[in-house]
Amino acid sequence: MAITNSNGTNGAQPGLWITGLGHQYPAYLWRPESIDEVAARFYDIEQVGIKKLLQINRATGIDQRPSVMDPNSSPILHRPEMPTITDLNAIWHKAGVDLSAQACRKALKEWGGALSDITHIVACTTTCYGNPGVDLLVAERLGLGPDVERVLLAGVGCAGGMAIMRVAAEVALAATARQRPARILAFACEVATTNVRQELADAAARTSPEDISIAAALFSDGAAAFVLCNDAGKQNTPPLFQLMDWNHATIPNTMQETTWAPGPTGYLSVLTRNVATATVAAIPPMFAKMLPFIRDNAAAGLPHAATAADLDWALHPGGKAIINKVQELMGLTEAQLSATKQVYKTRGNSSSPTVLIVLDMLRKAKGGKDDVVAVGFGPGLTIEMAFLRRCHSVDDDDSD
Structure with a gap:
């Protein structure tokens, strides 16, 4: 049956199936007072920028936020010197890869196929930069083969989870047009709480409460993954969506x-x-x-x-x-x-x-x-x- 989708494309509707889905949070949980304690260690909490940020922190409606860092003992949070980008990326390369791999394993387990059947990876992160990309690091951690095609999205921020779904779908449609199976592992991971020292320093430098970024009061760490297949790549496991x-x-x-x-x-x-x-x-x-x-x-x-x-x-x-x-x-x-x-x-x-x-x-x-x-x-x-x-x-x- 000929149809027109919301992008105006005509043709037969191909099957696109989410066959596995999973997520993973890190073990530590920050409560609102966790940010208060870090701020009080380094700054005058009555300073206008810090005071405003801490007020926002108490009013977000968030009870707790997962973090890869222990709020009571992490050196990044408590040492006198500020962390560097090198420090933050090193944490991501350990904790972020761990989170991503755990989320991926949950999605792959639910999908139920063999690792050798995965044809593509589509991934994104905003909180880690560098080459080789985190898509390759996670692929190697999972034991995926060298012939898996990889796509890594950058600059997509909070839209990344939906962006990798869109890109995975279009990759699957391209495979369908070539009469090939597509079994795409897609994942998104962010490690944002490591940036809290920078956020506090920025707030301390502000002289107007209107200029405060709320990132330190909002973001947490986590990862999610799914497996998306086209009709040719669909196997015996019943799809989820x-x-x-x-x-x-x-x-x-x-x-x-x-x-x-x-x-x-x-x-x-x-x-x-x-x-x-x-x-x-x-x-x-x-x-x-x-x-x-x-x-x-x-x-x-x-x-x-x-x-x-x-x-x-x-x-x-x-x-x-x-x-x-x-x-x-x-x-x-x-x-x-x-x-x-x-x-x-x-x-x-x-x-x-x-x-x-x-x-x-x-x-x-x-x-x-x-x-x-x-x-x-x-x-x-x-x-x-x-x-x-x-x-x-x-x-x-x-x-x-």
């Missing part, structure tokens, strides 16, 4: 609203007050653009969702304001955003893997809707959106 459609856009005139740039002692993060307004406003037009594809092709066996209320939402928990504004604007219930709110409250925002972690939790929930829309945002500002259909339910027998 069918990936129906996806889209991407850059929001005009927003390039400076969120940035992450390296400096001598860490990465300088900028998150302006306009981020929530700009990202939330981009959701309704993209959703409206994609929904007719879902409606009009119901006869082809695609999900028949009529409105935003007919889907579960795997929304990237970019912050309390974003979650609340999306809920109000799209008329969503607490149940539709329960996974997003739970991840945000109990684990914070881990940047790129977070939306995949929300999706992982959502698919294990009892009584969910058949159709799911996943949404992520990132620097640019960019918005990523995908429609998925559940294939079967899964009992939650994993732990972080």
